[in-house]
Amino acid sequence: MTRQDLIAALWHGRDPFADPPADLRAADLQGWRSIHPYLAEAVTDLRPRVVVEIGTWKGASALFLARTMAEHDVAGSVIAVDTWLGAVDHWADAALFAELATEHGYPSLYRTFLANVVREGMTDRIVPLPLDSVNAAELLHLRGVTADVIHLDAGHEEASVAADLRAWWPVLRPGGLLIADDYDRLGGRFPGVTRAVDAFCAEAGVQGPWSLRGKCKFVKPE
Numbered sequence: 001m002t003r004q005d006l007i008a009a010l011w012h013g014r015d016p017f018a019d020p021p022a023d024l025r026a027a028d029l030q031g032w033r034s035i036h037p038y039l040a041e042a043v044t045d046l047r048p049r050v051v052v053e054i055g056t057w058k059g060a061s062a063l064f065l066a067r068t069m070a071e072h073d074v075a076g077s078v079i080a081v082d083t084w085l086g087a088v089d090h091w092a093d094a095a096l097f098a099e100l101a102t103e104h105g106y107p108s109l110y111r112t113f114l115a116n117v118v119r120e121g122m123t124d125r126i127v128p129l130p131l132d133s134v135n136a137a138e139l140l141h142l143r144g145v146t147a148d149v150i151h152l153d154a155g156h157e158e159a160s161v162a163a164d165l166r167a168w169w170p171v172l173r174p175g176g177l178l179i180a181d182d183y184d185r186l187g188g189r190f191p192g193v194t195r196a197v198d199a200f201c202a203e204a205g206v207q208g209p210w211s212l213r214g215k216c217k218f219v220k221p222e
Ligand SMILES: C[S@@+](CC[C@H](N)C(=O)[O-])C[C@H]1O[C@@H](n2cnc3c(N)ncnc32)[C@H](O)[C@@H]1O
Pocket: 030, 031, 032, 033, 034, 054, 055, 056, 057, 058, 059, 060, 061, 062, 081, 082, 083, 084, 085, 086, 087, 131, 132, 133, 134, 153, 154, 155
């Protein structure tokens, strides 16, 4: 599916980046492990047409995926799923809460993401989807959109990750790759991620997960 097909399927043909505001915010690519070998290898090894990222924040990892596609002539797009409202860890921490840039009681993080995508010249590679993870998975399913690669980096609590894996597994094509962030066999800051991923892999009978520097990955059997 091309980006145009995705816009038709998910946005009723209206390109969300068609008319960006003149008063764009400054570039701000703060993120977490947004540049990672698993993301680069997913692009160069699988040459995906459709990557879905669940949890995009300011766009640093989605832009890394998109840039890597452009550099390697991969004709693919990144669907960036996020409410742009933050997760519990952002609301609970004063410094991260400030990053949400609330205006009149509502986060304006999406505007930072938008500015980053426009400034990086990647509007033709990214399709934002401002829905919660489970609704977004349902919409893609309904529209017959499948993913070659999924990068899961949304809620980090065990229940969220378990629900996300269940919701997104049917969207991933057989042979597709799932990469999850904040996976740490030693527990780490979000031990629920590791518990949910390990339980899911055992239940789904997949090999792995393999892990490297805070991310893990596994392949959906053919
Ligand atoms: C850790 S940040 C993502 C970081 C990003 N991948 C990067 O590398 O910079 C997590 C993001 O997930 C989003 N999020 C959390 N739970 C979500 C849910 N259930 N549905 C959609 N987005 C969610 C938050 O709004 C936040 O922007």
